[in-house]
Amino acid sequence: MNRVDAVRRFNRFYTRRIGVLRPGYLGSPFPLPLARVLYELGQRGECTASELGGDLDLDLGYLSRLLQSLRRQGLVQGQASKQDGRRVHLSLTTKGRRAYQSLDARSREEVAGMLGKLAAPEQVRLVGALETVEGVLERKPAEVTLRGHRSGDMGWVVQAHGRLYYAEYGWDERFESLVAGIAKDFLDNLDPSRERCWIAEMAGEPVGSVFVVKQSRAVAKLRLLIVEPKARGRGLGKRLVEECIAFARGKGYRKLVLWTQSNLAAARAIYAKSGFKRVKRRPHREFGVRLVGEYWELKL
Amino acid sequence: MNRVDAVRRFNRFYTRRIGVLRPGYLGSPFPLPLARVLYELGQRGECTASELGGDLDLDLGYLSRLLQSLRRQGLVQGQASKQDGRRVHLSLTTKGRRAYQSLDARSREEVAGMLGKLAAPEQVRLVGALETVEGVLERKPAEVTLRGHRSGDMGWVVQAHGRLYYAEYGWDERFESLVAGIAKDFLDNLDPSRERCWIAEMAGEPVGSVFVVKQSRAVAKLRLLIVEPKARGRGLGKRLVEECIAFARGKGYRKLVLWTQSNLAAARAIYAKSGFKRVKRRPHREFGVRLVGEYWELKL
DNA sequence: ATGTAATACTTGACAAAAGCAAGTATCTGG
C-alpha cells in the first residue's frame, strides 16, 4: 500500500530534520535529557516524577538521577506530597524558571528562523498541515462547526457537488452546471430573513453544506445537502438537516420540501429519520444517467 | 496560536510519537544505531561511509565502529574504491540484505498497523498533510501542471475568485455570482473545438485557471485568469496566458481580447508583457467598489 | 488490624551510544 510508504518516508524525513534542529537544546548549557526534563517541567508547572517519566518516556531510575542533578544545580525543588507520602511534587525554582525561559526563547528563535525562510502562504500551509497530522494521529475527532456562507463558499458548494457526484455516481458536468445555477440564483436573490445557507467547516475548510430557500410564503425548500467523505460518519448530515428544520420552523414556514434521488441512500435515511415523507417518485434521465427523482416533504 | 508555537507544539508531539513507534527497530535483533545504518544502506544500495554519516548525522568515528560491527557480523562488505583509495564502497552482503528486508518488513507492518486504525478518509488526509509538510520544508518548488477542466473545477474557479477578490480587493458576492454565471455558461455552451479552460494544479489541487471563449468567429476572449497566492511568484500567470495565446492562434482567431481592472497590477503586467494593448478604459461601480475597467487586446 | 500487593520513587552496577582528538593513508592543486 502506497500510504504506508508515504508515512514511512515522512518518518525518515522528519527524524532527519529533527536531528538537525534538535528543538532548541543546541548551544544550551544543558545536555539534552536535562534540557528535556527542564523544558517539560516548565511547560507543566508542577508534577510528579512518574508523570514526567511517562510523558518523556524516560526510565524512572534514569529520571531520578536527572532530577537529582537538577536539584543539585538548584533548578528544581521537590516537595513530598501531603496526600501521598510516596510522591514528590516537583517544580522549578526561580533559577530553574529562568533557565527554562532561556531554553524556551532559544527554541522559539530557532523555529522562528526556520519559518522565516518560508513565504507567508507557505507558512500557513505548513502550520495547517501540521495541525492536520496531529489531529488525525491524536484521533481528536476534528471539531466540525457550522457557519453562514461567505465569499467563495458558493463556489465551494458547486465544486463539491460537481466533484463528488461525478466520483460517486458518475453524474456529468450538466449537474455541476445545475448547481452553479442554483448557487448563483441564491447569491442574486437571497432574502436573508427567510433563506439561509450553512457551511460546515472542519480544520478551517468547508466539508459540508445545506440551504433553505423560499419556494412560496408557506413552503421552504431544502437544497444542496452535501458532506465530504472525510467528514462523514459523525452525524453531520443529520445536524445540517436539523438546522434547516429548526430554521424553517422558526421562520413560520408550514412545510419543508426537497428533491432527491432514489439512489442517494445516506441522504434519504437522514430525511426519513428527520420526519420527512416521500410524496412522489419520478424516473428521469439527467446528468447522463438514469435516475429516479423523489419528492419528500415535512409538515412543520 | 501563532505559527511558531504551532510548529513547536508539533515538534514535541511528533518526537513523543516517534519515541513510541521508533520506526520498526523495536523487537529487532539490532540496537538502534546499527539498525539505522543497515536500513540506510539497504535503501541506498551502495555508498561510502561519509555519505552515510552525513545522511544519518553520525560522528564518523562512531560510524566507523558501527560499520566494523556490521562487517564482523557478515552483514556489510566494504571494497576499496578504484578511483580513490581513501574511499570504501559499502554494500550489504546477502545476509545483510536479508536482515534489511526483515527490518523493512517490520517497519512497514508497524506503520500499516497504525494506519489501519484510521478510517480511509483520515488516512488520505494524513498522507496528504505529511506530503505537504515535507514539500514545504524541502522547498521543493512543487511542480505546477496544466490540464483541462474536469468535474468540480468550475466550482473551484468560482470559489477561488469569490474568496480571493474578496480578500484582496473587497469585491462582494456580486462578483462571485458573476463568475458563477460565466462558469455555468461555459459548461452549458462549451464548444470544445474553439474554446478551452486550463486548470493549474500543484500537489494535486487546483491553484490557477484561465479560459479562452469564443466571442465571434474571429475574436476570442481570455477570461477568469487567477493564481492562488501560494502558487504565485513562479511565472504561472504568464504561463497560463501564453497557453491561451498559443491556443487562440492555433485555432485561427484573429484577435484575443480581455477585460480587466486598472488595479490588478500583476495581471496587467502579464498582459502588457505578452503583447496585449489597452484599447479602452471605463470607470464603473460594481461588486461594491469603485473600479476602472480596461479593455485589452492582442492581434494574433 | 494485618498481611499482601501495588505504587512511587532511589540506588548500584553496567552497557550502549556518542563525541572528541589524534592518527594514517590517500588525493588534489599548485
Add this chain to the structure above:
DNA sequence: CCAGATACTTGCTTTTGTCAAGTATTACAT
C-alpha cells in the same frame, strides 16, 4: 613534490540509557 584537504580509523572519554534490586508508602482484601 609539498601543503592542505579528504576519507576514514583508533583511543579515550563522557553521556545516555537499562536492569534489577531496594526502600518507603499506600491500597486493598481478609
